[in-house]
Amino acid sequence: xxxxxxxxxxxxxxxxxxxxxxxxxxxxxxxxxxxxxxxxxxxxxxxxxxxxxxxxxxxxxxxxxxxxxxxxxxxxxxxxxxxxxxxxxxxxxxxxxxxxxxxxxxxxxxxxxxxxxxxxxxxxxxxxxxxxxxxxxxxxxxxxxxxxxxxxxxxxxxxxxxxxxxxxxxxxxxxxxxxxxxxxxxxxxxxxxxxxxxxxxxxxxxxxxxxxxxxxxxxxxxxxxxxxxxxxxxxxxxxxxxxxxxxxxxxxxxxxxxxxxxxxx
Amino acid sequence: xxxxxxxxxxxxxxxxxxxxxxxxxxxxxxxxxxxxxxxxxxxxxxxxxxxxxxxxxxxxxxxxxxxxxxxxxxxxxxxxxxxxxxxxxxxxxxxxxxxxxxxxxxxxxxxxxxxxxxxxxxxxxxxxxxxxxxxxxxxxxxxxxxxxxxxxxxxxxxxxxxxxxxxxxxxxxxxxxxxxxxxxxxxxxxxxxxxxxxxxxxxxxxxxxxxxxxxxxxxxxxxxxxxxxxxxxxxxxxxxxxxxxxxxxxxxxxxxxxxxxxxxxxxxxxxxxxxxxxxxxxxxxxxxxxxxxxxxxxxxxxxxxxxxxxxxxxxxxxxxxxxxxxxxxxxxx
Amino acid sequence: xxxxxxxxxxxxxxxxxxxxxxxxxxxxxxxxxxxxxxxxxxxxxxxxxxxxxxxxxxxxxxxxxxxxxxxxxxxxxxxxxxxxxxxxxxxxxxxxxxxxxxxxxxxxxxxxxxxxxxxxxxxxxxxxxxxxxxxxxxxxxxxxxxxxxxxxxxxxxxxxxxxxxxxxxxxxxxxxxxxxxxxxxxxxxxxxxxxxxxxxxxxxxxxxxxxxxxxxxxxxxxxxxxxxxxxxxxxxxxxxxxxxxxxxxxxxxxxxxxxxxxxxxxxxxxxxxxxxxxxxxxxxxxxxxxxxxxxxxxxxxxxxxxxxxxxxxxxxxxxxxxxxxxxxxxxxxxxxxxxxxxxxxxxxxxxxxxxxxxxxxxxxxxxxxxxxxxxxxxxxxx
Numbered sequence: 001x002x003x004x005x006x007x008x009x010x011x012x013x014x015x016x017x018x019x020x021x022x023x024x025x026x027x028x029x030x031x032x033x034x035x036x037x038x039x040x041x042x043x044x045x046x047x048x049x050x051x052x053x054x055x056x057x058x059x060x061x062x063x064x065x066x067x068x069x070x071x072x073x074x075x076x077x078x079x080x081x082x083x084x085x086x087x088x089x090x091x092x093x094x095x096x097x098x099x100x101x102x103x104x105x106x107x108x109x110x111x112x113x114x115x116x117x118x119x120x121x122x123x124x125x126x127x128x129x130x131x132x133x134x135x136x137x138x139x140x141x142x143x144x145x146x147x148x149x150x151x152x153x154x155x156x157x158x159x160x161x162x163x164x165x166x167x168x169x170x171x172x173x174x175x176x177x178x179x180x181x182x183x184x185x186x187x188x189x190x191x192x193x194x195x196x197x198x199x200x201x202x203x204x205x206x207x208x209x210x211x212x213x214x215x216x217x218x219x220x221x222x223x224x225x226x227x228x229x230x231x232x233x234x235x236x237x238x239x240x241x242x243x244x245x246x247x248x249x250x251x252x253x254x255x256x257x258x259x260x261x262x263x264x265x
Numbered sequence: 266x267x268x269x270x271x272x273x274x275x276x277x278x279x280x281x282x283x284x285x286x287x288x289x290x291x292x293x294x295x296x297x298x299x300x301x302x303x304x305x306x307x308x309x310x311x312x313x314x315x316x317x318x319x320x321x322x323x324x325x326x327x328x329x330x331x332x333x334x335x336x337x338x339x340x341x342x343x344x345x346x347x348x349x350x351x352x353x354x355x356x357x358x359x360x361x362x363x364x365x366x367x368x369x370x371x372x373x374x375x376x377x378x379x380x381x382x383x384x385x386x387x388x389x390x391x392x393x394x395x396x397x398x399x400x401x402x403x404x405x406x407x408x409x410x411x412x413x414x415x416x417x418x419x420x421x422x423x424x425x426x427x428x429x430x431x432x433x434x435x436x437x438x439x440x441x442x443x444x445x446x447x448x449x450x451x452x453x454x455x456x457x458x459x460x461x462x463x464x465x466x467x468x469x470x471x472x473x474x475x476x477x478x479x480x481x482x483x484x485x486x487x488x489x490x491x492x493x494x495x496x497x498x499x500x501x502x503x504x505x506x507x508x509x510x511x512x513x514x515x516x517x518x519x520x521x522x523x524x525x526x527x528x529x530x531x532x533x534x535x536x537x538x539x540x541x542x543x544x545x546x547x548x549x550x551x552x553x554x555x556x557x558x559x560x561x562x563x564x565x566x567x568x569x570x571x572x573x574x575x576x577x578x579x580x581x582x583x584x585x586x587x588x589x590x591x592x593x594x595x596x597x598x
Numbered sequence: 599x600x601x602x603x604x605x606x607x608x609x610x611x612x613x614x615x616x617x618x619x620x621x622x623x624x625x626x627x628x629x630x631x632x633x634x635x636x637x638x639x640x641x642x643x644x645x646x647x648x649x650x651x652x653x654x655x656x657x658x659x660x661x662x663x664x665x666x667x668x669x670x671x672x673x674x675x676x677x678x679x680x681x682x683x684x685x686x687x688x689x690x691x692x693x694x695x696x697x698x699x700x701x702x703x704x705x706x707x708x709x710x711x712x713x714x715x716x717x718x719x720x721x722x723x724x725x726x727x728x729x730x731x732x733x734x735x736x737x738x739x740x741x742x743x744x745x746x747x748x749x750x751x752x753x754x755x756x757x758x759x760x761x762x763x764x765x766x767x768x769x770x771x772x773x774x775x776x777x778x779x780x781x782x783x784x785x786x787x788x789x790x791x792x793x794x795x796x797x798x799x800x801x802x803x804x805x806x807x808x809x810x811x812x813x814x815x816x817x818x819x820x821x822x823x824x825x826x827x828x829x830x831x832x833x834x835x836x837x838x839x840x841x842x843x844x845x846x847x848x849x850x851x852x853x854x855x856x857x858x859x860x861x862x863x864x865x866x867x868x869x870x871x872x873x874x875x876x877x878x879x880x881x882x883x884x885x886x887x888x889x890x891x892x893x894x895x896x897x898x899x900x901x902x903x904x905x906x907x908x909x910x911x912x913x914x915x916x917x918x919x920x921x922x923x924x925x926x927x928x929x930x931x932x933x934x935x936x937x938x939x940x941x942x943x944x945x946x947x948x949x950x951x952x953x954x955x956x957x958x959x960x961x962x963x964x965x966x967x968x969x970x971x972x973x974x975x976x977x978x979x980x
Contacts, residue, residue: 017409029413072605079609098389099381126409129389130368130428134345134378143346143459144378147370160462165370167282168466170343174459191620192613194647194660194670197606226386226422230403235414239558243570245578248587255559256591258575263392263432264536264557265596528627528945547945550866571868 002116002156003059004049005109007136008042008077010070011126022232029232036073041121043080043189044182048151049119050081050190056156058116059083063108065093065101071205078200079192085205086112092210095222098127102135104220107213109140115177117159122146122181133181145172146181267385272362272423274307275300278352279324279332280371281314283466284341288436289367291327293429295437296394297365298328303396306362309333311355313348315341318446325444327437332446333359337454342464343371344457349378351451356383361424363402365394368428380426386419387426392433401425474523479505480534480555482525484548485512486541486562486581493518495585496540502592508532510548513541526551540581544569561585601896603669610666614673617646622677629680629804630950635759636804639681644714648674648685652840653692658709664902668847672895675851676858679954680805682851683961684717686844687755691718691764694781694836698824703783707762719763720841721754721810722833731766731830732777736812738767743819745769745782747812750794755961757808758796761786764836765810766829779829783821790815801950801957837962838912839905842919845962846898849922852958853891856926856933856951860884863937863946874936883932890929894922913975920968926955 012020012034021030038046052058062077064070065088074085086108093104109115118140123130130146137144149169150162161180163170210220218224242258244251259265275297279290294310301308309331310324315338324332335351356364356379364379366372368390380387393405397418402425404417419425474480481500487493493513500507509519510526525532526548537555542548544560544567552558553572560573561581570576577584603611625636643649651667653659667689675682692711695718696704711718726733736749747767754763762785769780784791794809824832861884864875874880897918904911930951934941941948959965 012409014409020409020413022413072608075605076609076612079613097386098377099384099386102381127389128408129377130373131377131380131387131389134374134376135381138349138378138381144374145345145459146374161459163370163374165282165343166467168464170461171463171465172459173462178459191617191646192609193645194610194613194651194662194666197609197613197647198660198662200609201606226384227388227417227419229415230418231416232408233414233416235407239572240574241570241576242574243565243576243578245565248579248584251577251579252584252587252591255575255577255588256595259536259557259559260435262557262574263430265432546867546940 001057001059002052003061003112003114004052005112005115005118006042006046006049006060006062006077006082007105007118007120007132008046008062008064008074009039009121009124010036010064010066010073011039011124013037014040014125022234036070038073038076039121039124039126041123041125041182041184043121044184044186045119045121045180046077046080046082047187047189048180048182049117051187052117052153052156053081058156061086061112063105063112064088065096065104065108068207071207074205075200076192078203078205079196080190081196082203084203087205087207088210088213089207090210092217093221095225096220097225097227098129098131098135099226100220100224102132102139103224104213104215105132105136106139107215108208109136111208111213117177118142118179120179120181122148122183130181133179137179140179142177142179143174144179144181148180148182149185151180151182151186267421267423269421269423272360274309274359274361276361276364276424277308277310277329278364278366278372278375279310279312279321280367280369281312281316282343282371284314284316284320286312286321286324287367287369287431289369289372289429289431290324292431292434292436293365293367294324294327294329296429296434297363298437300363300394300396300402301330304400307331309361311335311352313340313351318448322446323439325442325446326439328442330444332444333449334446335449335451337451339454339456340451342457342461343375344461345375345378347454347457348375349382352379353382355449356424364424364426366426366428368430372428376426376428383424385422385424385426386417387428388417388419389428391427391429394427394429402427474506474508474525474530474532477506477532477534479503479536480508480525480532480538480552481505482508482510482537482539482542482552483513483518483581484510484539484542485516486543487513487518488541488582490516490518492582495582495589499538499585499589499592502589502596503536505534505536510542539569539573540585542569543567544572606662607666607669610662611669611673613646614648614670615676618674618677622674622681625804626678629678630944633798633803635684635806637759640714640717640759642714643681643685644712649688649714650692650712652689653696653708653712657696657704658712659692664843664905665899668843668850668898668902671844671847672851672854675848676855678804679848679852679951679958680802682848683755683802683844683958684759684805686841686848687720688717689844690720690836690840691762693840694720694764694823694832695783697835698781698828698832700820702820703823707783711762716761717756717759719754719756719760719810720836721751721757721763721765722837723751723753725750725752731779731833734766734768734777734779736765736767738769738780738782738817740819745817745819745822747782747784747790747815747817749812751810752794753797753807754810755805755807757810758793758806763810764823766833769826769829772827778827779833780826781823781829781832782817783823784810784815784817788815788817799957801953801955838915841962842915843898843902843905845958846894846901846915846918846922848958849919849926849955850891850895850898852926852951852955853887853894853922853929856929856948857884857887857891859946859948859951860887860933860936863940880936883936887929887932890925894918894925897921913971916968916971919962920965920972923955923958924965926958927952930955
């Protein structure tokens with residue numbers, strides 16, 4: 001049976017981001033008490049895979065690199081209809097930038113066996129880097145497409161993938177595995193049903209350590225990350241309240257300059 | 266790990282779609298120029314496509330000492346695998362210390378793959394770039410939808426790569442400058458794989474309110490259906506959508522489904538401009554997530570001025586025509 | 599003691615909340631305006647599993663049970679109490695069918711109910727009153743292969759959107775000479791059945807409730823539910839164990855909806871340069887609402903958990919219903935108070951919560967009736 005592998009990331013619920021704060025002593029992000037959800041675009045990825053399951057009987061395997069306490073969140077993917085979850089959970093994986101994340105996910109995808117298609121959310125809403133899709137493809141040696149707004153197939157073997165380049169739409173055609181990054185325009189993810197919740201309890205969820213996956217310690221976690229976060233800060237979100245009055249000509253000039261300064265023109 | 270001292274110069278990937286070089290490339294050149302000057306090194310642009318020297322030399326006037334041109338008919342359309350391979354070769358040969366990409370759909374798709382190929386770091390959607398004490402790049406990126414900002418550095422790998430939001434860097438004024446276009450030998454270029462079966466430039470159509478980057482909203486202060494057209498015109502100039510408050514809809518100036526607020530839609534554009542709107546709570550709850558709020562109202566005590574970034578005290582019907590004509594002029598540049 | 603919801607129940611809450619916000623919330627405005635029940639929601643509620651919560655898998659349900667049902671109805675009611683009551687009464691049709699129905703009856707009716715193809719009705723109340731079943735006027739007599747039913751039921755939730763109804767009618771007297779009742783499964787196309795008026799209600803707008811009229815209505819013999827004479831037992835058990843916790847769950851949903859709206863408003867509403875949430879007067883009201891909501895929820899979860907354990911829980915169910923619906927009204931009232939003048943405008947949901955909470959109090963037995971039950975329990979046990 002062909003297999004779709006879906007990369008899923010548990011993230012702090014975007015509805016609760018206004019409660020995020022920085023520890024004033026350590027500068028570390030405080031996220032205690034904020035619930036965890038599946039990254040919303042990963043549900044679009046999962047939906048695309050589940051449609052292949054519904055239409056052509058594919059197996060759907062979810063892979064995730066996440067702390068062990070997010071198993072509950074990953075079970076939701078099973079409740080949506082995925083067949084199993086393979087999870088990489090290890091302290092050594094902490095602090096990973098996208099390169100190390102992609103390397104680890106690639107190992108999980110290989111662990112899942114032959115992937116006939118790899119679906120990801122185009123980005124995670126918390127980090128919004130857009131980077132994991134191309135980098136995962138690079139590690140797997142597969143072609144990729146990000147900003148995917150449509151995946152079509154007649155027979156489950158040749159795929160037409162539509163990419164949104166903002167000013168243009170590009171359609172690719174390919175037979176064989178690719179790594180695709182889906183946007184929310186790609187489909188409408190199904191809701192979890194009670195039947196799904198009940199069946200999720202008996203589906204496999206396997207947890208692997210870095211060693212189980214034969215990962216190179218130099219390439220994972222903080223060690224495998226060329227970039228480091230040298231500082232975190234909360235942006236000033238207060239409104240500027242710059243009040244302009246005078247002749248329309250003058251105030252409009254000032255407004256246009258101001259909008260350019262703020263990067264919205 | 267790379268020998269950091271072997272790498273020098275600030276590069277910009279100036280992306281083209283359909284033969285047109287995107288503005289973000291010019292904006293980034295302004296920044297690259299500034300960074301290069303403060304270290305006394307070169308700034309360069311890299312263009313991949315099917316273009317002539319003449320079509321790319323304008324980039325010199327935006328700050329490039331060199332424009333690397335990788336041209337071939339099969340490079341006209343973007344293909345991540347081919348572009349990655351070409352950039353990999355060029356970087357390994359020329360060794361720039363930094364390589365900046367626009368964070369649009371093309372740059373955001375290409376840069377990560379190039380970074381992975383080169384085994385180096387890449388920061389995403391930078392809003393600011395500056396040199397730190399070690400001469401490296403401090404890259405400021407938003408996280409959690411902008412609720413948090415992070416400074417990213419890439420101490421031991423080169424080039425330091427970053428994607429930068431279009432519009433985040435100021436567009437430089439073009440100047441007469443010395444520089445050269447360097448045509449890079451691209452050798453045999455296969456046709457793109459996966460195969461590109463369709464390339465369809467998007468027609469500009471009416472933008473939906475929900476996902477609009479720019480929202481122009483009008484209220485009772487607009488005064489008439491005739492004046493309402495000003496809002497539509499402004500929306501067209503900025504590629505945005507028009508929304509309305511309850512009183513404007515009751516007057517019949519706008520359809521019910523563009524109501525913004527408590528009982529209507531919540532919008533989260535980059536830019537919201539409210540004209541003739543007093544800013545009662547009903548409406549304000551629907552616009553709070555806007556990145557920048559501009560208010561135009563005759564009444565200096567209007568509540569909307571409490572929650573705006575820029576407030577213009579004046580008659581919207583007098584301010585809007587000026588705004589429209591000036592924007593047309595400046596955006597047309 | 600374990601107050602932690604299971605992973606499954608937590609996932610259920612999340613799933614139903616998402617469902618309610620995505621599928622139900624867009625319907626509310628029109629339901630309020632027209633009072634019409636959105637028929638298309640039935641199958642969606644069926645597909646997500648809400649309709650089959652108290653029905654076994656062998657009859658098309660998921661059998662997740664009563665605590666799950668409490669969470670499901672609570673989440674639906676948090677968005678739309680009108681659909682909360684439609685769902686809760688639907689379960690009042692499913693549960694007695696599975697508990698007392700014959701194999702044929704279960705196979706015939708339950709899958710259609712669990713899938714949401716249709717909603718169920720369970721109707722006892724008559725124009726003469728709901729809490730005095732002995733005074734019930736509707737009668738049925740056996741003639742050949744049919745029970746001939748005559749009478750009129752009123753305030754029957756789902757009346758006009760249902761194809762499967764359970765009703766109770768007088769079928770003679772018991773050996774002691776008291777009236778005896780039996781329960782029947784009725785379909786709307788049975789000869790002699792018709793729908794009467796549909797009520798225009800103050801709250802629960804968009805939930806259908808109206809009259810069922812029986813005029814020599816011919817109910818096939820095999821549609822007797824349970825044994826002849828068991829009608830009152832079936833009716834009371836259904837009201838106690840399904841109806842009351844259902845109303846309690848609606849109350850809990852309204853409590854939290856009120857709390858959320860009030861807190862959101864208080865944080866957004868600025869007076870004198872500061873959000874009113876900073877004022878102690880507002881904080882006190884929010885604190886009261888929180889206490890009311892949590893107390894209602896815990897009582898309701900306990901009662902439903904007892905039901906899932908097969909324990910006798912009639913008193914706990916009544917207590918939960920009484921507290922949750924009264925607290926819902928208090929919470930909605932405080933939410934309105936925090937909203938000030940805005941509470942009078944239909945754009946703000948709190949006025950709807952207040953109307954819905956008021957209608958929830960007499961549904962399934964008024965608070966005074968509940969207090970009679972609770973008072974007897976106290977004098978007997980303390």
